[in-house]
Amino acid sequence: xxxxxxxxxxxxxxxxxxxxxxxxxxxxxxxxxxxxxxxxxxxxxxxxxxxxxxxxxxxxxxxxxxxxxxxxxxxxxxxxxxxxxxxxxxxxxxxxxxxxxxxxxxxxxxxxxxxxxxxxxxxxxxxxxxxxxxxxxxxxxxxxxxxxxxxxxxxxxxxxxxxxxxxxxxxxxxxxxxxxxxxxxxxxxxxxxxxxxxxxxxxxxxxxxxxxxxxxxxxxxxxxxxxxxxxxxxxxxxxxxxxxxxxxxxxxxxxxxxxxxxxxxxxxxxxxxxxxxxxxxxxxxxxxxxxxxxxxxxxxxxxxxxxxxxxxxxxxxxxxxxxxxxxxxxxxxxxxxxxxxxxxxxxxxxxxxxxxxxxxxxxxxxxxxxxxxxxxxxxxxxxxxxxxxxxxxxxxxxxxxxxxxxxxxxxxxxxxxxxxxxxxxxxxxxxxxxxxxxxxxxxxxxxxxxxxxxxxxxxxxxxxxxxxxxxxxxxxxxxxxxx
Amino acid sequence: xxxxxxxxxxxxxxxxxxxxxxxxxxxxxxxxxxxxxxxxxxxxxxxxxxxxxxxxxxxxxxxxxxxxxxxxxxxxxxxxxxxxxxxxxxxxxxxxxxxxxxxxxxxxxxxxxxxxxxxxxxxxxxxxxxxxxxxxxxxxxxxxxxxxxxxxxxxxxxxxxxxxxxxxxxxxxxxxxxxxxxx
Numbered sequence: 001x002x003x004x005x006x007x008x009x010x011x012x013x014x015x016x017x018x019x020x021x022x023x024x025x026x027x028x029x030x031x032x033x034x035x036x037x038x039x040x041x042x043x044x045x046x047x048x049x050x051x052x053x054x055x056x057x058x059x060x061x062x063x064x065x066x067x068x069x070x071x072x073x074x075x076x077x078x079x080x081x082x083x084x085x086x087x088x089x090x091x092x093x094x095x096x097x098x099x100x101x102x103x104x105x106x107x108x109x110x111x112x113x114x115x116x117x118x119x120x121x122x123x124x125x126x127x128x129x130x131x132x133x134x135x136x137x138x139x140x141x142x143x144x145x146x147x148x149x150x151x152x153x154x155x156x157x158x159x160x161x162x163x164x165x166x167x168x169x170x171x172x173x174x175x176x177x178x179x180x181x182x183x184x185x186x187x188x189x190x191x192x193x194x195x196x197x198x199x200x201x202x203x204x205x206x207x208x209x210x211x212x213x214x215x216x217x218x219x220x221x222x223x224x225x226x227x228x229x230x231x232x233x234x235x236x237x238x239x240x241x242x243x244x245x246x247x248x249x250x251x252x253x254x255x256x257x258x259x260x261x262x263x264x265x266x267x268x269x270x271x272x273x274x275x276x277x278x279x280x281x282x283x284x285x286x287x288x289x290x291x292x293x294x295x296x297x298x299x300x301x302x303x304x305x306x307x308x309x310x311x312x313x314x315x316x317x318x319x320x321x322x323x324x325x326x327x328x329x330x331x332x333x334x335x336x337x338x339x340x341x342x343x344x345x346x347x348x349x350x351x352x353x354x355x356x357x358x359x360x361x362x363x364x365x366x367x368x369x370x371x372x373x374x375x376x377x378x379x380x381x382x383x384x385x386x387x388x389x390x391x392x393x394x395x396x397x398x399x400x401x402x403x404x405x406x407x408x409x410x411x412x413x414x415x416x417x418x419x420x421x422x423x424x425x426x427x428x429x430x431x432x433x434x435x436x437x438x439x440x441x442x443x444x445x446x447x448x449x450x451x452x453x454x455x456x457x458x459x460x461x462x463x464x465x466x467x468x469x470x471x472x473x474x475x476x477x478x479x480x481x482x483x
Numbered sequence: 484x485x486x487x488x489x490x491x492x493x494x495x496x497x498x499x500x501x502x503x504x505x506x507x508x509x510x511x512x513x514x515x516x517x518x519x520x521x522x523x524x525x526x527x528x529x530x531x532x533x534x535x536x537x538x539x540x541x542x543x544x545x546x547x548x549x550x551x552x553x554x555x556x557x558x559x560x561x562x563x564x565x566x567x568x569x570x571x572x573x574x575x576x577x578x579x580x581x582x583x584x585x586x587x588x589x590x591x592x593x594x595x596x597x598x599x600x601x602x603x604x605x606x607x608x609x610x611x612x613x614x615x616x617x618x619x620x621x622x623x624x625x626x627x628x629x630x631x632x633x634x635x636x637x638x639x640x641x642x643x644x645x646x647x648x649x650x651x652x653x654x655x656x657x658x659x660x661x662x663x664x665x666x
Contacts, residue, residue, distance in 0.1 A: 004606075006546075006603065007529050007545050007548075009591070010599070012590050012591040012593075012597050012599045012600045012603075013600075013636075014598065015598045015599070015602070015619060015622075015623070016602045016619065017602075017615050017616060017618075017619040020615075020616045020619040020620060020623075023620070023624055025627060052624075341620045342613075342614075342616070342617035343621075344621065349624065349628060349629070350605055350621050350622055350625040351625065351645065353621075354604070354605055354608055355584065355652060357543075358546075358587050358608075359584070359656050361542075361543040361547075362543065362546075362547055364541075365541055365543070365544065365547050366547075366568070368535060368537040369519070369532075369535055369538060370515060372535045373515035373516075373518040373519055
């Protein structure tokens with residue numbers, strides 16, 4: 001694309017970047033999606049979703065219902081074979097999930113286990129869930145999905161998955177997904193009780209593993225208790241005081257649940273004859289981290305954290321990892337981020353993004369123009385001073401006030417774009433006032449991205465609840481497609 | 484009355500009919516217009532707009548001139564000048580303000596916001612802060628979501644409907660563009 005002089009006429013009609021693929025206009029045909037025997041055409045589905053194509057809402061609910069029916073038959077802790085690929089948080093990064101399948105191999109022949117957090121933060125949670133649930137329907141005994149803390153009503157509302165569903169589909173689709181979340185198992189055992197897999201970690205209420213089986217999981221993620229801890233807790237940070245002696249302490253990073261120390265993990269593993277705890281829930285620079293190694297001859301880690309969303313929220317520059325378990329042996333496969341189509345924060349469109357800027361600039365230019373020509377306008381003027389003051393400039397004074405308001409709106413837009421990944425949580429005001437350089441510096445390292453994202457780790461409380469999403473729901477429903 | 488004023492009575496009554504301004508206001512604005520019209524040829528050129536230091540480098544100046552220049556002759560005559568200003572006047576309507584905002588994006592004035600127009604107007608504003616590919620993806624999706632007839636561009640009806648479906652944006656951008664202090 002060549003530079004354009006905006007004062008001269010230019011090609012107004014054609015797409016300026018013909019090499020960028022256009023999003024699909026079509027809804028996937030039902031008879032392409034489903035075979036006569038009800039099987040799902042996975043290659044066609046993936047091809048369609050990659051092009052941002054949509055499905056008919058009844059077809060989504062059908063996939064949800066069929067997956068939920070399978071989940072419902074599964075125990076709270078599923079037991080799976082000792083050859084499996086395990087992945088941590090995915091967070092709506094569909095294009096990285098496609099890459100993950102390339103790295104891990106065809107799900108038709110490879111067993112997979114996912115540790116939850118499929119939605120929020122990224123922009124392709126619908127595509128990811130539809131594809132993953134279709135895989136569950138297709139391979140119910142080798143495709144395993146656990147529930148994460150983001151698979152809850154509270155978090156999808158606080159973060160951006162609800163908004164995504166409303167933009168791309170409707171509240172019915174969100175509700176269909178939420179119903180599936182309520183059926184997902186919460187733990188997995190790999191092999192002969194070797195690895196206990198869960199989204200977040202252990203709980204002071206968890207002595208014997210059997211306790212998990214007695215939990216009623218068919219509900220939203222509770223505020224506290226065993227199920228909440230399994231989906232919210234964290235290992236004590238490496239720099240925490242007393243990390244070798246403390247068993248459990250309040251989890252200040254999450255505003256709920258617990259930190260667990262090495263002693264608590266050792267006790268739990270010993271009691272239940274397990275080798276290690278495998279969990280997700282935390283972004284890691286390398287995509288994985290091994291913590292609390294055993295002392296002595298067998299330094300095997302007791303906690304393995306997995307994170308499978310590379311360049312988390314397009315900002316962390318972290319790698320993603322897949323844990324490959326093959327009988328007694330484990331290793332990690334790392335992968336980096338794949339390009340994905342660009343979305344503005346909260347799925348706003350070009351008009352919502354640019355109109356405040358347009359209005360601000362037009363009005364301020366008008367003001368400046370009229371000011372400029374009144375600077376020596378007194379000689380020819382008739383009437384009193386008061387009348388002169390009441391001229392056209394005064395008449396558009398409210399334009400000036402308006403202009404300041406637009407400026408704020410526009411600056412907010414710019415801020416959220418600069419800090420796009422963090423926009424759905426709390427923004428650090430001080431940093432924004434520091435301007436572009438401060439933002440760039442702040443994002444320059446993984447550790448700094450972690451610091452910036454701290455607020456988003458916390459469980460939102462009632463006071464921190466965001467206002468309702470207002471009327472933008474209808475935007476997506478305007479989309480029409482030609483059959 | 485200044486002796487340089489040269490608006491005929493017919494022109495004056497036309498302007499008073501088509502805008503919300505009084506005779507006195509139109510005369511005052513004519514003086515302002517003449518003040519901007521350095522070469523006294525009766526129209527404001529792009530270069531004459533650029534002589535106003537505080538707006539010369541505004542990235543949207545081409546579109547400000549564009550919305551005044553309704554006959555697309557790349558300059559602004561007094562009729563166009565005062566008609567454009569009247570959209571911000573107290574007797575203006577939401578419809579007129581919406582149309583003005585639509586015209587910011589409808590660069591060639593064919594009544595539709597096409598792919599290239601939406602792309603370049605967004606690019607004017609974002610400069611180097613957003614990649615061309617990202618702009619193209621946003622533009623493609625916005626057209627797909629807003630164009631109800633499926634013909635690949637956005638009509639004024641599509642644009643109005645989209646704005647009216649978004650009360651917060653609509654009220655912020657259009658609703659408050661009214662000027663109420665005609666004191």
